[in-house]
Amino acid sequence: MSTIVFLHAHPDDETSQTAGMMALAARGGHRVVTVFATDGDHGERPDDLGPEGDLVEHRREEARAAAAVLGVARIDWLGYRDSGMTGWDQNDDPLCLHRADVDEAAGRLVRILDREDADVLVGYDHHGNYGHPDHIAVHRIARRAVETAARRPRLVEATTNRDAQLEMLDSPEAAEFLRSLAxxxxxxxxxxxxxxxxxxxxxxxxxxAESEITWAIDLPPDVVELKRRAMACHASQTSDIGMMLAFPPDIYAVAFGTEYLIEPGGDGPMRHGWPFG
Structure with a gap:
């Protein structure tokens, strides 16, 4: 069995992007480790936390709860602050991930990879899926880390299938869902x-584009439900997680029932299967 380390930018990113493959890996006997690059301190503050509550610790608790649902063996944190979205003032915080030295940040990750004797590292695609400064940083840090780890792990990069997303918008199910929202x-x-x-x-x-994707991991229905339960652990993040959880089960399964990986240097076309042996 392998040790698979998943590097994510913020707590809750793991549930929308890789929760299914994390659950499948843990179920198959692999050791699953999640590393969060930032503390998510610019996420939404839930009303019941109050003005004096510790948002960072609250989000850590949410991450621990999601990890328990998915079977994650260990959580680690690189220790950077959340950079906020593109153009936010927080991008200039010297302690945020966006401003971090790539070699220094990769060194923090390498210490985890070496401790775990990691076989696989899962990072992000070149655009961090949607252009968030911290997501782009995760891509760079993962690439640098595999170059310097004592045992160079196999690198794969989480992404989404833009072609499938656009195709889904033209489906009758999507039209019906939007009517229900209206x-x-x-x-x-x-x-x-x-x-x-x-x-x-x-x-x-x-x-x-689908032509750039190496692996499509189709999640069985019970794993889709595990993914949804893990998302629900991050209930404080209502603008994104809350919107995703509002999807009815059939729409949720279409939107989140397949996860995608790029294998740098891999050949196409995209294949449906399990990439971790």
Whole structure:
């Protein structure tokens, strides 16, 4: 069995991007380790935490709860502050991930990889999926870390399938879902969603074209449900996690039932299967 280390930018990112493969890996006997690069301190503050509550510790507790759902063996933190979205003042914080020296940050990760004798490191694609400064930093840090780890782990990079996302918007299920949201007072339309996919956080498209993807991991229904339960552990993040959890089960399964990886240097076309042996 292998040790697979998943590097994520913020607590809650693991549940939307790789929770299914984490659960499948743990179920298959692999040791799963999650590393969060930042403390997520610019996330949403839940009302019941109050003005004096510790948001960072609250989000750590949420991460621990999600890890228990997925079967994660250990959680680690690189210790950087959340940089916020593109263009936020927090991008200039000298302690944020966006400002971190790549070699120094990779060194923190390498210490974890070496301690775990990691076989696989899961990072992010070149755009960090949607252009968030911390996600792009994760891509760079993971690439640098595999070059210097004592036992160079195999690198794969989590991504999303832009072609599948755009195709899903044209499905009857998506149209019906948007009608149900409109009936509940939420004003979303296909054109706005499509534009969001094509612009991301920094003006560049979300995810990658299917032709760039190596692996598609199709999640069985019970693992999709585990993924949803893990997401629910991050309930404080209502604007993104809350929106995802609002999807009815059939739409949720379409949106989150397949996870994608790029294998740098791998050949196409995309294949459906299990990449970890």
């Amino acid at each position: 009936a509940g007072g939420m004003d979303l339309d296909l054109d706005r969603i499509r534009q969001a996919i094509l612009t991301g956080d920094d003006g560049l498209p979300i995810g990658v």
